[in-house]
Amino acid sequence: MVNRRHFVKTLGLVSATALLGGFDKAMAMNTRKNIGFMPDEGEPHHRTWMAFGASQKIWGRQLLPEVQRNLANIALTIAEYEPVSMLVRSSDIAIAKRLMGSKVELITCPLDDLWMRDIGPVFIVTKQGEKQAIDFNFNGWGEKQAFDNDAKVVGIVAELAGTKYTKSKLILEGGGLEVDGHGTAIITESCVLNDNRNPGVSKTECEKELKQLLGLEKIIWLPGIKGRDITDGHTDFYARFTQPGVVVAAYDPDPLSFDHAVTKQNLGILRTVSDAQGRSLEVVVLEAPSQMREQYASDDFAAGYINFYVCNGAVIAPEFGDKKADADARRTLEKLFPHREIILLNIDGIAAGGGGIHCTTQQEPKV
Numbered sequence: 001m002v003n004r005r006h007f008v009k010t011l012g013l014v015s016a017t018a019l020l021g022g023f024d025k026a027m028a029m030n031t032r033k034n035i036g037f038m039p040d041e042g043e044p045h046h047r048t049w050m051a052f053g054a055s056q057k058i059w060g061r062q063l064l065p066e067v068q069r070n071l072a073n074i075a076l077t078i079a080e081y082e083p084v085s086m087l088v089r090s091s092d093i094a095i096a097k098r099l100m101g102s103k104v105e106l107i108t109c110p111l112d113d114l115w116m117r118d119i120g121p122v123f124i125v126t127k128q129g130e131k132q133a134i135d136f137n138f139n140g141w142g143e144k145q146a147f148d149n150d151a152k153v154v155g156i157v158a159e160l161a162g163t164k165y166t167k168s169k170l171i172l173e174g175g176g177l178e179v180d181g182h183g184t185a186i187i188t189e190s191c192v193l194n195d196n197r198n199p200g201v202s203k204t205e206c207e208k209e210l211k212q213l214l215g216l217e218k219i220i221w222l223p224g225i226k227g228r229d230i231t232d233g234h235t236d237f238y239a240r241f242t243q244p245g246v247v248v249a250a251y252d253p254d255p256l257s258f259d260h261a262v263t264k265q266n267l268g269i270l271r272t273v274s275d276a277q278g279r280s281l282e283v284v285v286l287e288a289p290s291q292m293r294e295q296y297a298s299d300d301f302a303a304g305y306i307n308f309y310v311c312n313g314a315v316i317a318p319e320f321g322d323k324k325a326d327a328d329a330r331r332t333l334e335k336l337f338p339h340r341e342i343i344l345l346n347i348d349g350i351a352a353g354g355g356g357i358h359c360t361t362q363q364e365p366k367v
Contacts, residue, residue, distance in 0.1 A: 035166065036126035037215025040181030041310045042337075044366040046131075047083040047159055048311060050075055050104075050121050051360070052096050053111030058145070059353060063296070066349030068092075072099035074309075074316065074357055079103045079341055080330060082312040085160070086149055087111060107217060109156055110149040112140075115355065117236070118173035119150040120362035121157050121165060123338065124214060128363035131367045133158040133165035134213055136172045141230045162275035169209050171197040175234035175359055180241040183276035185210065190224030217276035222269060225262050229354055236358045237307055238266050242336040245279045250306045252288045259288070259304075261316025286332055289322035293356040307327040307356025310340070316357050319344035 020176030054067040075084045087109040088096045096106050113119075118141070121133030135154040140147035158165040176191040191204055192198060207219055231237075239249045247270055253261040269281045284304045305325075308317035315337050319326040326344060333342045347357060 018216055023245060034127070034212055034215060036123050036124040036132060036267070037181070037183075037211070037367050038177070038179045040124060040179060040244075041363055042243070043181060045082050045083055045312050046161075046364045048075075048078050048309075048367040049121065049362045049364060050084060050086045051109075051111055051114050051116045051153070051204065052086050052088040052092055052106075053114040055113070058113060063349055063352060067114070067294070067353065068095060068099065070271070070345075070347045070349045071360060072096070072104075073345055074347065074360055076344060077316055078314075078361070081314050085293050087116075087156070092202065107160065108151070111152040111153070112148065114176075114286050114350075115150075115359050116153075116362045117155045117175045117359045118231075119147075120174065121154045121161075122174050123163075123363070123365050125365060125367055129367060131161070131163045133161065133163050133208075135167045136170060136174070137168060138173060139197065140256070141173065141232065142194060144196075144230050153364050157362075160347050166213065167366045168213055170201070170206060173231065173234065174362060175231060175236045177214070178235045179214065179216070179241055180275065181243045182244045183215065184220065184241075184244070185214065185218070185221045186222060186235050186239050186241070186270075187218050187245070188222045188224030188233045188235050188238070189234075190226045191231060194226060194232055196232075220270070220273050220275075225258065228258050233262070234359075237304060238263065240306055240308070242284070244277070245285065246282045246336070247273055247307050248284045248286055248306065248332070248336060250288060250304050251285045251305070251315075253290065254288070257288075263288075268367050284332060284336060286329055287325060289320040289325035291320070291322040291325075293321040293346075293348055296348040298352065300354055302351045302353070302354045302356055305333075307358040308321060308333065309357045309361045311335070311363070314341040314343055316343050316345060318347050318350075318351065318356055320351070321346075 056064050059067050078084050085105045088106050090108045124132050126132050138151050172192045179184040226232045239247050242248050251263045274280050288304045290339050308315050315333055
């Protein structure tokens with residue numbers, strides 16, 4: 001099994017396969033000057049995109065059914081608050097229908113894996129108030145995993161969403177981008193400034209491209225960590241904006257975990273920096289659980305609460321069977337999102353593959 005944490009990813013059936021040769025119609029404006037801005041995840045969504053792309057080749061015979069159930073549960077939970085469109089291989093349509101019925105829109109599409117946050121488009125709102133998709137040229141997290149099908153997902157989703165898309169000069173993934181919607185981003189150097197994505201690209205060149213595409217004014221760089229998981233340390237496992245000026249950040253108290261030193265370092269940086277408006281960040285800590293259910297627990301298990309997803313009216317977060325840590329996470333999220341329902345889900349199958357709820361989703365903003 002390829003593991004992200006310790007790498008070796010109205011039911012009307014619409015065929016996306018037919019779109020594979022037709023992306024020129026969806027290609028973007030060529031201007032590179034401040035196209036628009038990337039909204040905060042908490043802004044209203046038109047819908048959520050997901051991918052029912054787990055396979056036995058990657059996930060293994062034993063884990064695959066649990067991962068599929070986890071994906072369906074996430075989708076059905078989000079569907080209580082906003083529409084969900086799920087890309088599905090034609091061979092998996094039957095099981096997807098059985099698990100989700102008519103509550104989730106299923107769209108046939110070739111896939112390599114399930115990580116829609118990374119393979120899907122990053123949506124922006126242009127200066128004209130229109131929706132547009134950004135293609136960050138997914139390459140399997142530095143060619144660590146097959147990606148031929150997943151590399152085409154941005155074009156497919158842009159076509160289905162009826163929007164133009166722009167190809168970035170950079171290679172990166174949506175899970176590596178965290179924005180407040182007001183000009184500030186948090187990004188890990190280990191992902192973007194990595195020769196397996198952007199060889200020879202300087203931090204200055206990277207910042208120029210991201211500022212133009214996403215409407216950023218300031219990027220807060222965290223060092224991250226290379227080579228310990230398939231993503232090389234995505235931001236969305238470590239720090240998230242809950243509103244401008246407020247960041248919730250992970251802390252792993254286990255000194256034997258590689259994330260212990262990383263999370264301590266992140267907290268030290270975040271507590272000393274300011275955002276694009278010059279405000280010092282208020283940093284709220286979410287401590288990782290110390291106990292997990294034994295069935296899927298391993299050194300590769302992604303046990304942390306930061307990888308939550310904010311949808312219309314709710315925050316969908318993981319729970320791990322650690323009563324105290326789960327309860328503390330719920331209380332913290334309730335304080336941070338007082339006007340949203342907090343829902344905790346068992347996603348042990350997905351976590352066993354090194355991922356989380358945020359990794360499986362991608363929001364399409366409402367404009």
